[in-house]
Amino acid sequence: KNEVEQSPQNLTAQEGEFITINCSYSVGISALHWLQQHPGGGIVSLFMLSSGKKKHGRLIATINIQEKHSSLHITASHPRDSAVYICAVHKNSNYQLIWGAGTKLIIKP
Amino acid sequence: EAGVVQSPRYKIIEKKQPVAFWCNPISGHNTLYWYRQNLGQGPELLIRYENEEAVDDSQLPKDRFSAERLKGVDSTLKIQPAELGDSAVYLCASSFYLAVDSGANVLTFGAGSRLTVL
Numbered sequence: 640k641n642e643v644e645q646s647p648q649n650l651t652a653q654e655g656e657f658i659t660i661n662c663s664y665s666v667g668i669s670a671l672h673w674l675q676q677h678p679g680g681g682i683v684s685l686f687m688l689s690s691g692k693k694k695h696g697r698l699i700a701t702i703n704i705q706e707k708h709s710s711l712h713i714t715a716s717h718p719r720d721s722a723v724y725i726c727a728v729h730k731n732s733n734y735q736l737i738w739g740a741g742t743k744l745i746i747k748p
Numbered sequence: 749e750a751g752v753v754q755s756p757r758y759k760i761i762e763k764k765q766p767v768a769f770w771c772n773p774i775s776g777h778n779t780l781y782w783y784r785q786n787l788g789q790g791p792e793l794l795i796r797y798e799n800e801e802a803v804d805d806s807q808l809p810k811d812r813f814s815a816e817r818l819k820g821v822d823s824t825l826k827i828q829p830a831e832l833g834d835s836a837v838y839l840c841a842s843s844f845y846l847a848v849d850s851g852a853n854v855l856t857f858g859a860g861s862r863l864t865v866l
Contacts, residue, residue, distance in 0.1 A: 682857040
């Protein structure tokens with residue numbers, strides 16, 4: 640079983656819809672990252688979380704340390720949000736960065 | 749701020765040739781990562797530095813790959829000799845050491861170096 644699991648693997652939605660991507664992990668962590676990668680593009684760090692909630696524009700990230708679960712939400716989704724969203728965690732034991740498999744999001748106009 | 753700078757952006761070589769990639773992390777970032785990303789897959793960690801010390805190189809194919817981070821700043825990743833299967837994007841990233849509550853996006857990636865081995 641992977642230490643970081645994301646769901647769904649693929650998500651297609653209409654412009655304007657509220658999007659939720661989930662990340663569950665099974666190891667002790669010191670921090671969790673949400674990252675974005677556009678097709679053929681570089682990886683951009685969206686959020687780094689250790690507790691609670693962070694908001695940036697239309698993006699919201701939450702984390703529940705007790706449940707070992709994080710969610711990334713996109714409000715009023717737009718075709719330019721189409722990308723792969725990756726959850727990655729820093730393990731407590733050696734600060735290694737463990738990546739989820741990514742969620743491919745497509746927003747249709 | 750310039751961000752994480754990588755060069756070259758693109759490199760095409762024939763198999764058995766050597767190749768080197770360079771990374772300049774964000775000033776003050778003590779942790780530096782080299783990743784390899786194959787098309788359609790997530791990044792695979794090759795090596796992680798804390799300052800000038802390689803603290804995790806378990807995934808680095810040491811028979812042909814080498815890396816160094818002199819003075820704990822810039823880093824180079826070398827492949828010698830390159831094989832067809834080495835074609836990938838090589839990503840460099842840097843971060844503060846667990847500066848989790850800084851409020852900033854402290855894990856920053858470079859644009860990557862795309863290697864094609866013919």
